[in-house]
Amino acid sequence: MKVAIVGLGLIGGSIALALKKSTRGSELTIIGIPRREETLKEALEKTIIDEGTIDLKKGVSDADVVFICTPISLVTQIIDEIGHSLKPGAIVTDVASSKESIVAKAESLLPPEVFFVGGHPMAGREKVKLAAAESGLFKDRIYILTPTKKSDRHAVKALTDLITLLGAKILKLDPVEHDRVVAAISHMPLAISAALVNTIAEHKHHQKEMVTCASTGFRDTTRIASGDPALGIDMFLTNNEAVLEMIDEFKSALTRLEAAIREHDTDAIAKLLKQAQNFRDDIYR
Amino acid sequence: MKVAIVGLGLIGGSIALALKKSTRGSELTIIGIPRREETLKEALEKTIIDEGTIDLKKGVSDADVVFICTPISLVTQIIDEIGHSLKPGAIVTDVASSKESIVAKAESLLPPEVFFVGGHPMAGREKVKLAAAESGLFKDRIYILTPTKKSDRHAVKALTDLITLLGAKILKLDPVEHDRVVAAISHMPLAISAALVNTIAEHKHHQKEMVTCASTGFRDTTRIASGDPALGIDMFLTNNEAVLEMIDEFKSALTRLEAAIREHDTDAIAKLLKQAQNFRDDIYR
Numbered sequence: 051m052k053v054a055i056v057g058l059g060l061i062g063g064s065i066a067l068a069l070k071k072s073t074r075g076s077e078l079t080i081i082g083i084p085r086r087e088e089t090l091k092e093a094l095e096k097t098i099i100d101e102g103t104i105d106l107k108k109g110v111s112d113a114d115v116v117f118i119c120t121p122i123s124l125v126t127q128i129i130d131e132i133g134h135s136l137k138p139g140a141i142v143t144d145v146a147s148s149k150e151s152i153v154a155k156a157e158s159l160l161p162p163e164v165f166f167v168g169g170h171p172m173a174g175r176e177k178v179k180l181a182a183a184e185s186g187l188f189k190d191r192i193y194i195l196t197p198t199k200k201s202d203r204h205a206v207k208a209l210t211d212l213i214t215l216l217g218a219k220i221l222k223l224d225p226v227e228h229d230r231v232v233a234a235i236s237h238m239p240l241a242i243s244a245a246l247v248n249t250i251a252e253h254k255h256h257q258k259e260m261v262t263c264a265s266t267g268f269r270d271t272t273r274i275a276s277g278d279p280a281l282g283i284d285m286f287l288t289n290n291e292a293v294l295e296m297i298d299e300f301k302s303a304l305t306r307l308e309a310a311i312r313e314h315d316t317d318a319i320a321k322l323l324k325q326a327q328n329f330r331d332d333i334y335r
Numbered sequence: 336m337k338v339a340i341v342g343l344g345l346i347g348g349s350i351a352l353a354l355k356k357s358t359r360g361s362e363l364t365i366i367g368i369p370r371r372e373e374t375l376k377e378a379l380e381k382t383i384i385d386e387g388t389i390d391l392k393k394g395v396s397d398a399d400v401v402f403i404c405t406p407i408s409l410v411t412q413i414i415d416e417i418g419h420s421l422k423p424g425a426i427v428t429d430v431a432s433s434k435e436s437i438v439a440k441a442e443s444l445l446p447p448e449v450f451f452v453g454g455h456p457m458a459g460r461e462k463v464k465l466a467a468a469e470s471g472l473f474k475d476r477i478y479i480l481t482p483t484k485k486s487d488r489h490a491v492k493a494l495t496d497l498i499t500l501l502g503a504k505i506l507k508l509d510p511v512e513h514d515r516v517v518a519a520i521s522h523m524p525l526a527i528s529a530a531l532v533n534t535i536a537e538h539k540h541h542q543k544e545m546v547t548c549a550s551t552g553f554r555d556t557t558r559i560a561s562g563d564p565a566l567g568i569d570m571f572l573t574n575n576e577a578v579l580e581m582i583d584e585f586k587s588a589l590t591r592l593e594a595a596i597r598e599h600d601t602d603a604i605a606k607l608l609k610q611a612q613n614f615r616d617d618i619y620r
Binding site: 173194221223230239240246247248251259260262268269272282290296297299301322324325332333334 | 458476479506512516521523529530533536544552555556557559562568581587588589601605611617619
């Protein structure tokens, strides 16, 4: 089976490494298709891929499965470009963190003899380059697939088998449902985390002392704000509506806690802090 | 020199261990004064303290320095109780994370021949019991002292010397200034973190999928929400005004980012995410 990977960053590189290392590694030919010659050279030298090219159409022409692992903003453009270079029966998937708009566009752009199933591995790092790629990135992590009514059953099955090889746990969600879930636990929290840093960054008095005293609590609460801004922009623009809805819900939750603090209402503060503690401890016990 | 420690939890126990292990350890007698017999037994068995009692007045009567390491809500009550049992020239300090109200009360409650200097070590853990105490807890961490115009210069100097033995870096702040700084980088972020968990805890749809998909980003952003609710209640009640002011500033920062997202304003989103990334990377580089 030939697997083409468009975009060789952290995710694309890690998929290549994980597939090669899997029980079916010897049956798979991994074709790497990065944007730059330099990355292609690096991937070949490190034997992360079996073969490769920077010619997108040529690279995908013989593939059975194509993973599109570029930044979100390029995914539909690439799908549009490769559509008529793919062989009949080829399966295309992506790894973008927003799904509704990408899945709809992909389904309308691709010719009928090619199958699309959206995907989103819940694994990331602050470093997004190929150098950070590792075969264990997806081990025991959730990998969301977003099949729709239009999805081919056999394509979903084939992709599920392939992703299982990565060591990931598969969760199937409808694209709209996916976007709400990810807005809640990833995209909205990034907005909160960035706003938290900006509160201090824009504060006028004692800013130096605040920076000096910032300890492990502030460090962890704001860690995701150190991620690549390009990823954040893509999340906020492509998953716009769900992110705004979740920010609204967050603001309501904060307003309730704020009111309890303003009124010195010990019982109400206790109730809200205990709810948060219990709910979180149940997730990460 | 005799050092009494009222309250043997994580902080009190760690101060005892760090002082005993310091270069002046052999000159110091550590008197432990926990609330419960059980804790006293544990502290003596583990030789965390040299001697001890659960009789507060008796325990402090011979001390040169008294560290009050109880929950915030008990500090002024204890200061009131011990005032007339202390010997002239004794120095009293606390470790509470709010300072303005405690320092003002302590200065008015204690007799004139006893010296008070407020303190706040910027070191904590989710576990607050004696069993978690360790001599290295304060190493290279900030330890804030909040002397006022009323503070005795020699008392401040003596306490500074003692705290230096813990391995901490001392930062002197006015109590009001302290409360604003700590509201910004510790108390307000707890409110944000708890509200973030509560947004999911109170969300009606797909909550199960959200929990399943919650990854390292959500875990870190919400870590402090798993702390002891009793500590949070004390922070919000004793540092009420500064916390509410910082929540207001946070809401303004979030509203700016939200507006940029709503308007699909790529430049504005980029500017705000880059500001957050740069400011945070400067703190934790």
